[in-house]
Amino acid sequence: MVYLGLVTLHVLAAVVWIGGMLFLGLVITPVLRGRPPGERAALLHIVGRRFLKIGWTALAILLVTGPTMWALLDFRLTPVLITKLVLVAVILMLSLLHDFSLGPRLVAEMQKGGEGSETPRLRRRVALLARLNTLCAIVVLILGLAFSRGL
Numbered sequence: 001m002v003y004l005g006l007v008t009l010h011v012l013a014a015v016v017w018i019g020g021m022l023f024l025g026l027v028i029t030p031v032l033r034g035r036p037p038g039e040r041a042a043l044l045h046i047v048g049r050r051f052l053k054i055g056w057t058a059l060a061i062l063l064v065t066g067p068t069m070w071a072l073l074d075f076r077l078t079p080v081l082i083t084k085l086v087l088v089a090v091i092l093m094l095s096l097l098h099d100f101s102l103g104p105r106l107v108a109e110m111q112k113g114g115e116g117s118e119t120p121r122l123r124r125r126v127a128l129l130a131r132l133n134t135l136c137a138i139v140v141l142i143l144g145l146a147f148s149r150g151l
């Protein structure tokens, strides 16, 4: 029963986190693309700050439930799980860079109004980080499913 609760929390957190990132990338960003920079910056700021709390809470739940389940599985280690853990470390680094450094810098540039000389380069970097992070997250999800099935 405890284990079922842990897996449920783990999967729910993965759904909220990955679903949120996909929603931001596939719905919010394209919708804002045609808007004036000031308005886009204001909306990105509000939406980003809200998702920051939800996303990091979901990540924290994954980082608590994952190792707990792993301990209950007697720390069974397979190449699939090792790959998953390496990717989780990569995700944490990408997320820190995106959420607390480059992302806020881009919003600040956009809030100044027009496009500064740094803005397009910063925007490309932030977009690349977000895409890489979502891709890693989907691979981690597939590796989690594979590990559950004995691989």
Ligand code: HEM
Pocket (backbone or CB within 6 Å): 007, 010, 011, 014, 059, 062, 063, 065, 066, 067, 069, 070, 073, 085, 088, 137, 140, 141, 142, 144, 145, 147, 148, 149
């Ligand atoms: C950070 C992003 C993570 C995502 C998106 C993720 C996703 C998943 C998914 C989708 C499953 C399959 C659940 C099932 O089919 O029963 C799973 C299982 C599992 N995950 Fe994660 N996970 C993450 C982090 C972690 C971490 C940090 C650990 C630490 C060891 C971990 C340990 C496990 C274990 C042990 C299972 C197997 C559960 C079982 O077989 O009953 N996960 N994960």
